[in-house]
Amino acid sequence: xxxxxxxxxxxxxxxxxxxxxxxxxxxxxxxxxxxxxxxxxxxxxxxxxxxxxxxxxxxxxxxxxxxxxxxxxxxxxxxxxxxxxxxxxxxxxxxxxxxxxxxxxxxxxxxxxxxxxxxxxxxxxxxxxxxxxxxxxxxxx
Numbered sequence: 001x002x003x004x005x006x007x008x009x010x011x012x013x014x015x016x017x018x019x020x021x022x023x024x025x026x027x028x029x030x031x032x033x034x035x036x037x038x039x040x041x042x043x044x045x046x047x048x049x050x051x052x053x054x055x056x057x058x059x060x061x062x063x064x065x066x067x068x069x070x071x072x073x074x075x076x077x078x079x080x081x082x083x084x085x086x087x088x089x090x091x092x093x094x095x096x097x098x099x100x101x102x103x104x105x106x107x108x109x110x111x112x113x114x115x116x117x118x119x120x121x122x123x124x125x126x127x128x129x130x131x132x133x134x135x136x137x138x139x140x141x
Contacts, residue, residue, distance in 0.1 A: 027069050027070070027071065027072045030096075031069075031072035031073065032069050033096055033097065034073055034093070034096065035066055035067050035069060037092070037095075037096055038073070038078075038081060039067055041085060041087070045085070047085075049063050050063075052081065055084045056077070056080045056081055056084055075089075078092070078093065
């Protein structure tokens with residue numbers, strides 16, 4: 001559109017719409033794997049992508065773009081979808097095959113000691129006779 005403000009001045013106005021591909025990062029191999037795995041689950045259960053979109057409160061276009069690998073599902077999307085399908089999101093993601101460029105960290109749960117079996121001398125817990133807290137580092141009340 002061209003605006004003429006004065007005989008000697010004119011301004012050109014252009015409207016640009018950012019496409020989803022320009023506004024979002026590229027879809028990774030792992031994100032494509034998540035979409036493909038979700039697609040297999042909903043197909044196995046005979047749930048349409050339109051019905052899934054309705055169940056999770058997203059538009060048909062939003063869901064379709066992710067299944068076409070034009071954008072990635074967010075972790076929140078995956079959690080909501082898994083809840084709608086009766087799946088545990090953590091187990092679902094853990095069950096996916098990991099791309100070759102991802103290192104498996106083998107994260108372990110923290111060990112929790114059963115305090116009833118730990119000798120008190122080996123702990124940093126102490127109490128006075130009248131139950132006022134004692135700081136073991138300072139050695140007194």
